Amino acid sequence: MTDDDNLDSNEAEARAVESRAEAFIGVREARRSEVAEDYVELIAELIHENGEARPVDIATRMGVTAPTVAKTLGRLARDGLITRAKYRSVFLTEEGRALAKECRHRHEIVLRFLLSLGLDPETAERDAEGIEHHVSERTLALFAAFSKRS
Amino acid sequence: MTDDDNLDSNEAEARAVESRAEAFIGVREARRSEVAEDYVELIAELIHENGEARPVDIATRMGVTAPTVAKTLGRLARDGLITRAKYRSVFLTEEGRALAKECRHRHEIVLRFLLSLGLDPETAERDAEGIEHHVSERTLALFAAFSKRS
DNA sequence: GCAAAAAGTTAGCTTCGGCTAATAATCATC
DNA sequence: GATGATTATTAGCCGAAGCTAACTTTTTGC
Ligand SMILES: [Mn+2]
Ligand SMILES: [Mn+2]
Ligand SMILES: [Mn+2]
Ligand SMILES: [Mn+2]
Numbered sequence: 001m002t003d004d005d006n007l008d009s010n011e012a013e014a015r016a017v018e019s020r021a022e023a024f025i026g027v028r029e030a031r032r033s034e035v036a037e038d039y040v041e042l043i044a045e046l047i048h049e050n051g052e053a054r055p056v057d058i059a060t061r062m063g064v065t066a067p068t069v070a071k072t073l074g075r076l077a078r079d080g081l082i083t084r085a086k087y088r089s090v091f092l093t094e095e096g097r098a099l100a101k102e103c104r105h106r107h108e109i110v111l112r113f114l115l116s117l118g119l120d121p122e123t124a125e126r127d128a129e130g131i132e133h134h135v136s137e138r139t140l141a142l143f144a145a146f147s148k149r150s
Numbered sequence: 151m152t153d154d155d156n157l158d159s160n161e162a163e164a165r166a167v168e169s170r171a172e173a174f175i176g177v178r179e180a181r182r183s184e185v186a187e188d189y190v191e192l193i194a195e196l197i198h199e200n201g202e203a204r205p206v207d208i209a210t211r212m213g214v215t216a217p218t219v220a221k222t223l224g225r226l227a228r229d230g231l232i233t234r235a236k237y238r239s240v241f242l243t244e245e246g247r248a249l250a251k252e253c254r255h256r257h258e259i260v261l262r263f264l265l266s267l268g269l270d271p272e273t274a275e276r277d278a279e280g281i282e283h284h285v286s287e288r289t290l291a292l293f294a295a296f297s298k299r300s
Numbered sequence: 301g302c303a304a305a306a307a308g309t310t311a312g313c314t315t316c317g318g319c320t321a322a323t324a325a326t327c328a329t330c
Numbered sequence: 331g332a333t334g335a336t337t338a339t340t341a342g343c344c345g346a347a348g349c350t351a352a353c354t355t356t357t358t359g360c
Contacts, residue, residue, distance in 0.1 A: 019272065021213030024188065027280040028213075028318085031181075035347070038174065056307055063171030063178075068348055070309060075346080087308055087355055117292045122169065130177040130284030139277050142267045178348085185317070206337060218318055220339060225316080237325055237338055307356070314349075324339070330332095 027134065034133045037103045038062070039072060040081055043090055044100035052089040106140060107132045113143035116150045177284065184283045187253045188212070189222060190231055193240055194250035202239040256290060257282045263293035266300045 042061055046053035059069045073090060076082045081096035092100060110132045114124040135143065192211055196203035209219045223240060226232045231246035242250060260282045264274040285293065 017211055020211050020275075023276040023279045024211075025213040026276055030280055031184075032346085034181075054307080055309095061167055061170050061174075063175040064347090065349065066308065067310080067350080071347075114289065117289075117296065119289055119292060123286050123288050125170075126173040126176055127284060127286050127289050129173045130180055131281050134277060134280030134284065136273050136277050138273050139264065139267075139269055142269060146267065182316085204337080205339095214317085215319065216338065217320080217340080221317070302360090303358100304360100305356100305358075307354100309352100309354070311352085312350090314347100316346085316348105317344105318346105319344075320342090322339100322341080324337100326335100326337070328333100328335080330334105 030133055035072060036076060036079065036081060037099065037133060038129070039076060040092060040096050040100040041103040041107060043082065043092055044097065044104065047092070053091075054089045058090075103132070106135065109140055109144045109147070110135060112147045116147040180283055185222060186226060186229065186231060187249065187283060188279070189226060190242060190246050190250040191253040191257060193232065193242055194247065194254065197242070203241075204239045208240075253282070256285065259290055259294045259297070260285060262297045266297040 039058070039062075042058060043053040046057055046061075050057070055066060055069045055073065058073075059066050062069070073082060073084060076096070077084060080093055081099060082090050082092055084090045107128060111124055111128040114128055114131075115121065119127070189208070189212075192208060193203040196207055196211075200207070205216060205219045205223065208223075209216050212219070223232060223234060226246070227234060230243055231249060232240050232242055234240045257278060261274055261278040264278055264281075265271065269277070
């Protein structure tokens with residue numbers, strides 16, 4: 001093996017390592033918005049179904065305690081996704097509504113895809129709730145196309 | 151609407167809420183092992199390819215700093231997945247090897263599935279890295295069957 | 301309209317997983 | 331074998347996201 005070969009294979013290896021690191025960095029990035037996405041999606045749904053989104057309902061549906069909801073809502077408000085007044089229910093901002101719509105869209109595509117693969121509804125719902133945060137636009141498009149075709 | 155109807159629909163609603171909460175609880179549960187899974191999978195790979203797993207290599211491949219790796223390795227050791235000696239490279243325990251094997255298996259099935267759907271390799275690798283932690287056994291089986299068939 | 305229940309908030313604790321800065325150990329090279 | 335570079339560790343900071351306990355506000359039912 002010549003020196004040139006060594007250089008080349010080192011560079012190729014370096015690129016592979018770099019690209020892998022970027023994948024992990026991307027996944028960590030996605031992880032950071034998971035909770036916010038689930039909350040706004042749920043809040044939009046509660047508003048649609050009940051006319052309002054109350055912390056107590058968010059808590060039971062998310063399976064967490066009320067103080068956890070309160071703290072998370074604080075972050076969502078700080079990030080401009082919701083507005084709220086003390087002891088009152090929660091509203092989505094324009095930005096929050098946009099995110100909620102996008103999330104609901106993604107959620108439905110992933111869910112329909114899993115169902116069309118033949119998965120039972122319970123498991124499909126469970127898996128979709130986790131997977132939805134980690135599908136790229138491209139993957140989403142392929143999922144949608146597959147469900148439509150089948 | 152009779153009282154009985156009300157009772158029934160309330161109970162049905164309660165079950166739906168309960169089941170949704172369980173989905174979220176399950177996803178949070180899965181989230182708690184994501185980092186450990188990625189680390190043991192990578193450690194196994196490094197040992198296989200280089201004969202040893204050194205923190206510096208873990209750090210570059212994970213895209214994090216060395217102190218982050220050190221702290222995470224501390225947790226993995228505490229949880230019985232690895233053994234290590236100060237300033238030396240890392241070894242998997244029996245349990246760690248078992249987990250690594252399972253993770254590699256899952257990773258490959260998810261990756262092959264995405265590729266067989268027609269996704270480009272770069273995006274497939276990226277998405278697989280996130281999705282792998284959120285596929286149930288059932289979904290995994292469906293993914294594997296689909297890749298094989300196509 | 302008051303009392304009790306329900307809902308919401310606040311304070312304070314924990315773990316995880318990231319970071320920087322500083323220090324310590326190991327390794328490579330001469 | 332000294333020394334400079336690389337690698338590893340430690341200390342300490344931060345924010346996210348969970349919890350319990352205690353308190354306040356609102357709602358409900360009589
Ligand atoms: Mn979700
Ligand atoms: Mn969702
Ligand atoms: Mn992964
Ligand atoms: Mn993986």
